[in-house]
Amino acid sequence: MEKGLGVSSTGSFAGNSWGSIGLLRPYFKRYGWSLAGGFAALVLVDLLQLLIPRIIKYAVDALQNGHATPHLLSRCGVYIILMALGMACSRFFWRQLILGFSRRVETLLRNRMFSHLLGLDKEFFQKNTPGAVMALATNDLAAVQLATGMGIVALFDAVFMGLAAFGFMLYIDPRLTLIAVLPMPLLAFLTSTLSSRLHGRFKKVQEQFSVLTEFVRSTISSIRLVKAYNQEEHQGRRFAQMGETYVRNNIGVALIYGALLPVSGFIANGSMLLVLIFGGRLVIRGTITAGDFVAFISYLFLMTWPMMAIGWVADLFQRGVTSLSRIEALMKVKPSLAxxxxxxxxxxxxxxxxxxxxxxxxxxxxxxxxxxxxxxxxxxxxxxxxxxxxxxxxxxxxxxxxxxxxxxxxxxxxxxxxxxxxxxxxxxxIAYVSQDVMLFSDTIGFNISLGSPDAGGDKIEKAARAAAIHDEIAAMPQGYATRIGEKGIKLSGGQRQRIAIARALLLDxxxxxxxxxxxxxxxxxxxxxxxxxxxxxxxxxxxxxxxxxxxxxxxxxxxxxxxxxxxxxxxxxxxxxxxxxxxxxxxxxxxxxxxxxxxxxxxxxx
Ligand SMILES: Nc1ncnc2c1ncn2[C@@H]1O[C@H](COP(=O)(O)OP(=O)(O)OP(=O)(O)O)[C@@H](O)[C@H]1O
Ligand SMILES: [Mg+2]
The missing domain is CATH 3.40.50.300 (P-loop containing nucleotide triphosphate hydrolases)
Structure with missing residues (x-):
């Protein structure tokens, strides 16, 4: 096994390179068309959303210059409803197509990782704890899924919607636009700073969660030892302490989330204040119409989200890539025996x-x-x-x-x-009965027929008889269908060994x-x-x-x-x-x- 590809001292796979995106190439190729369809639906949603302020402008202007009739206003209302319907349908499609794509990527990548893991040898699993491997299959895959799903959507939306809304605002009044967007870079900067902080704290939450799950797993699988050494209370206390840390870490995340919304809301409202002061004057002077003013405010709202999204998206991609390169490091590990x-x-x-x-x-x-x-x-x-x-x-x-x-x-x-x-x-x-008997927490029948899944009940029984275990199995309430508990906890050491022998005999x-x-x-x-x-x-x-x-x-x-x-x-x-x-x-x-x-x-x- 190559050095450095395995586990770092913290037990996690190292990696942080954009080159690892190559791992996703086959999926982008395979699902290119559905992605394109998803983006088309996304564009449609954005266009409809951008058109609504134009209709409102039309209605408000009509009201202002006295041309408005109930009929005209209802027609505007109907248009808006139709657009909202169109947006709802298109949203359904992009979610289906783009988020569906990210879920497929996640599953296909997980399958690849699993097959790859099955091919690796004992040495790998001695170096890497189950917790570290599980973290790849859960947290890291989730980060990749988020980046390839919501990440792509948010990036596209931020760029397209942001530019389009900006364009419409410029069209209404360039100077007002420049004044209104003055606080926007601050918004992008703050969300990006808070997002990266959030990332750090979120990572701590995930790590602590792995610690908790690994602790539960190892305690349960060594429950006999825990009992024999009277360690239930002690283990309980250790678990409670870990839980405390988990809560503290989560509160750390909640604090940032708590700050993110008010801070960005404050900046967005600052923009609004500028628009009210300067835009209001333009309406009074007659430079722009009241309809333009209302539409302008709507576009400003539409722009706020992309500005926030830019910081968020950058962080999301960074995380996705870090996770992807960790997965790539795992995929590059070669079995020492091939x-x-x-x-x-x-x-x-x-x-x-x-x-x-x-x-x-x-x-x-x-x-x-x-x-x-x-x-x-x-x-x-x-x-x-x-x-x-x-x-x-x-x-x-x-x-x-x-x-x-x-x-x-x-x-x-x-x-x-x-x-x-x-x-x-x-x-x-070869039929190999290893010294440490490995049993799955499944039925006895399943464990005996592990290497010969098609074997019938009579063959299983014959093997069990030869291994001198049949009578004991038959005496159990559910016979061969008896579930043996985690790692065969319900069986004696000798019973476990004989099940392993029966399994080998059945292999023939x-x-x-x-x-x-x-x-x-x-x-x-x-x-x-x-x-x-x-x-x-x-x-x-x-x-x-x-x-x-x-x-x-x-x-x-x-x-x-x-x-x-x-x-x-x-x-x-x-x-x-x-x-x-x-x-x-x-x-x-x-x-x-x-x-x-x-x-x-x-x-x-x-
Ligand atoms: N994965 C491993 N990595 C490093 N050293 C190992 C590993 N497995 C076994 N050893 C060492 O190799 C030596 C032989 O071990 P092995 O398990 O082959 O002995 P054994 O004859 O089967 O012993 P026992 O009768 O206790 O089963 C021991 O000194 C052991 O510490
Ligand atoms: Mg031995």
Whole structure:
């Protein structure tokens, strides 16, 4: 992963470049016509709005010079109503077309981000908190949506309406216009200053909101821990404090909003005062008509909004671009593990695995977690891997499952170098039960059929039986439809592990890797599972990692891993005779009744 594209120290993605607008190009192209239609409707609204003062002028002038009749006045009224109707219809269309465009952009961009995130690897998610990623998908996308929707509308409106109203005012009286617009730059300046302040404070509100949601998420997902350590009250107090900050930040925003309207109203009224003084004189002198005077005031009103909008729009675009470049930074993050240029898809069906001098270090670390590992697994046989905690067993499984890149040494599946074939080719051949069981807060049935969504109930049940979990599921009130709560909170550790095994068995793949998948079940259940999956494993290549000897004792071959190196290799019998370490674990686990179930010796003997 490239440095600097990830997360800054504050946990947010850095970026602030107008170049990122390129990310939106396809959407502008795709929806160009509807945008054009939206702008046409917007122009129509503005034109009608600009015409209304002309009609009022006509009516007032008629009143002043005594030509007005009830008929003429009603006709003017009808015109105004028709124009208002036309404006209402056109408003409907521009909202539909332009705001609809911004919503589409938001959704399409969100979909792209989501697909991209799914392709990224564990390393990315270790560096970036869920909160930071969620902020991109919520706050930043919202800022882009606002800029591409209301931002575009306000910009267009400010420029078009502002200039047109200014033009009409000039047409009525140039000097009066210059006097009337004198305070306008001040208005634009103030709204822009207040808007950028508002932006800063608004950001604080959003950040605090992320802090709150992340706190709720992490507390709920670790609720057992919170309870076990009696931290409910403490967490409650921390939450209340965060809430306090959130309120203070929100009040900060409200203060600016509170200042924005009165201040701009004051300046606009200052303009009005100038128009009343100077424009009134022009009417008295007969330079302009009373109708002109009324129309002038209407145009001045129409100009006030664009002047305010200029400051607002500038801020809106700035924010949209900042957010967009953060999104772009995310889109540029490449997974550290990706298909090579010439990677081909090949079917891997036999399940022969060969490692040649395989070494591995985690990025940025010099220490070798695996160091020159060599072995070969004959297709259809079972390989056991034992080793102390931290000896590199999970790392080895992740390399085999193509979740970590093979950079040093070589790994072959059915004779194909993994770096020459597509990652999916390998992953599709493997059913992997990882050490930390991952379950979705959905039903048990859903969790078992995660990798095989089309599997019928009978197949799911068969897999569950093989994993020795069916009876327990059947005893639950809703059976396979039982919802398991956040991360499987309603299940025991052993139940979660067996659901994960059932999920892997259901996949029906030629290779199965079980990383310490039986650590949380008692010896009796362990025996039951080993017995029931034995027939399933026949003909498949199987790798079983275990802290205990029992699950691997019947394996065709066992390797003992020590500090990333193979320290012993052979059958159970051979290792007992030849490998002191293996023999000592075996003796510990069988000599003291019940002792073996803890796997203490492999955990470092403490
Ligand atoms: N993502 C990671 N980044 C950096 N170091 C890591 C990472 N994952 C594991 N390690 C380190 O690699 C070493 C081997 O870890 P690994 O999880 O492979 O051990 P293990 O044999 O599976 O242990 P256990 O029996 O406890 O499951 C450990 O020292 C661990 O701290
Ligand atoms: Mg492990």
């Amino acid at each position: 298909d090579g240029e010439n990677a081909v898809s090949v079917p891997i069906g036999r399940g022969q695995i060969r490692l040649e001098n395989l070494s591995f270090s985690y990025p940025g670390q010099a220490r070798r977690i695996l160091d020159g590992v060599d072995f070969e697994i004959v297709p259809g046989t079972v390989l056991g891997i034992v080793g102390r905690t931290g000896s590199g067993k999970t790392t080895l499984c992740n390399l085999l499952a193509r979740l970590l890149p093979v950079d040093s040494g070589r790994l072959f599946y059915d004779g194909h170098d993994v770096n020459a074939v597509s990652i999916d080719s390998v992953r599709n051949a 793949r030629p290779i199965i890797i079980i990383d310490d998948g039986l650590s949380a079940v008692d010896m009796e259940t362990e025996h039951a599972i080993i017995g029931s999956i034995a027939s399933y494993l026949q003909g498949r290549t199987c790798i079983i990692v275990s802290h205990r000897i029992a699950p691997v004792a019947d394996a065709d071959r066992i390797i003992v891993l020590e500090e990333g190196r193979i320290a012993g290799e052979g059958s159970h019998r051979e290792l007992i005779e030849q490998n002191a370490f293996y023999a000592s674990i075996f003796n510990h686990q069988t000599a003291v009744p019940g002792f073996g179930t803890t796997g203490d010796v492999l955990n470092g003997g403490n």
